Amino acid sequence: MGNYSMLTSSAPAAPFGYAEAKPIQGLVSSYGLHPIDVRFPIMLASPSSRISHSHSPACESYNFDPDQQSSHEQHVGHRRARRRHIEEWKSIQDTTIMATGTSIFIPQKIYKPHTVADQRRCIEEAELMGYIAFENQHPRESGVPLIDALRSSCKHLIDKEDVVFEGEGPSVSIRIQWPGYASWTRQIPTKDFRTPKQPITREKLAKNIANCVKRFIEGMEKKPMEDDEDPKWxxxxxxxxxxxxxxxVSVHHVSQGSWQPQLRMRRPL
Known part of the structure; x- marks a missing residue:
C-alpha cells in the first residue's frame, strides 16, 4: 500500500432549499483516488414554520417526573381521607338506634380551618382517627344523655372504661358549630390526673364534652342569634x-387536634 493523506475537495454551492453540506473526507493514495463528496438534502424551515422543541409534546414526554404518579396517588388518598370523616359524620344519623329521645340531630356544619393551607395541613395531610361512639346497653340505643354524663352516672354506657385519645397530645379542642351562633371551642385534657398519667376513658370523655356543651349554652344564653336563623335552635x-x-351520640375527629360532638334531641322541638 502507498502512503495515504487526508484531502478534501471544494464543493459547489447547494441549490435553494438544501443546507450547505461539507464533503466527507476520503482516503487519497498515490493511486489517484479522489475524495468522496456526498451531500444530504436537508429542507430549510422558514421562520414561521419552526417549532420550539421546549413546547413540543414529544419533548414534554421526556420530562416526565417518575414521582408524579406517587404524588397523584397521595393526593387521591388525602382526598379520600378528607371525605371519610365527612361520610362518617353523615352516616351516624342513618345508623342511630333509638329507644328514647328523638331522631332530631342538631344541624351543625362540620368544622374546618379557615385558610386553604390550614385545611390541607390539618385535614387532607393529617391522619384523622375514626369517630368515638357512645352507646347504652339498657335500653340499647345510640347516645347517652348529657345530664347523666355530667353527673358521672352513665351506668349502662358500653365500654365505658375503654381508654380514648391514645397517642394524642396533652389536650384536644372540642368544636361546637351550633346553628345561629359563632363557632365555639374549648380544650379538654386527654390524660387523667393519676401518676403516671393515663389516657382518659370513654366515660370521662363524655363528662368532659357535657361540661363543654354546658359552658357553651351558658355563654350563648344572653347573646342574640345570627340573622335568618331558625329560633327553634x-x-x-x-x-x-x-x-x-x-x-x-358520638364525637368525630374533624381536624388535627379538633373533635366535634354529634348531638340529638331528647324531646321534640
Missing part, C-alpha cells in the same frame, strides 16, 4: 334548648 332560657334536652 336557640339555647338557654325557659323555652330554649338546655343541657337536659341533649343526647351525646
Amino acid at each position: 336557640r339555647v338557654g332560657g325557659r323555652n330554649s334548648i338546655k343541657l337536659e334536652d341533649l343526647i351525646l
Whole structure:
C-alpha cells in the first residue's frame, strides 16, 4: 500500500432549499483516488414554520417526573381521607338506634380551618382517627344523655372504661358549630390526673364534652342569634334548648387536634 493523506475537495454551492453540506473526507493514495463528496438534502424551515422543541409534546414526554404518579396517588388518598370523616359524620344519623329521645340531630356544619393551607395541613395531610361512639346497653340505643354524663352516672354506657385519645397530645379542642351562633371551642385534657398519667376513658370523655356543651349554652344564653336563623335552635332560657334536652351520640375527629360532638334531641322541638 502507498502512503495515504487526508484531502478534501471544494464543493459547489447547494441549490435553494438544501443546507450547505461539507464533503466527507476520503482516503487519497498515490493511486489517484479522489475524495468522496456526498451531500444530504436537508429542507430549510422558514421562520414561521419552526417549532420550539421546549413546547413540543414529544419533548414534554421526556420530562416526565417518575414521582408524579406517587404524588397523584397521595393526593387521591388525602382526598379520600378528607371525605371519610365527612361520610362518617353523615352516616351516624342513618345508623342511630333509638329507644328514647328523638331522631332530631342538631344541624351543625362540620368544622374546618379557615385558610386553604390550614385545611390541607390539618385535614387532607393529617391522619384523622375514626369517630368515638357512645352507646347504652339498657335500653340499647345510640347516645347517652348529657345530664347523666355530667353527673358521672352513665351506668349502662358500653365500654365505658375503654381508654380514648391514645397517642394524642396533652389536650384536644372540642368544636361546637351550633346553628345561629359563632363557632365555639374549648380544650379538654386527654390524660387523667393519676401518676403516671393515663389516657382518659370513654366515660370521662363524655363528662368532659357535657361540661363543654354546658359552658357553651351558658355563654350563648344572653347573646342574640345570627340573622335568618331558625329560633327553634336557640339555647338557654325557659323555652330554649338546655343541657337536659341533649343526647351525646358520638364525637368525630374533624381536624388535627379538633373533635366535634354529634348531638340529638331528647324531646321534640
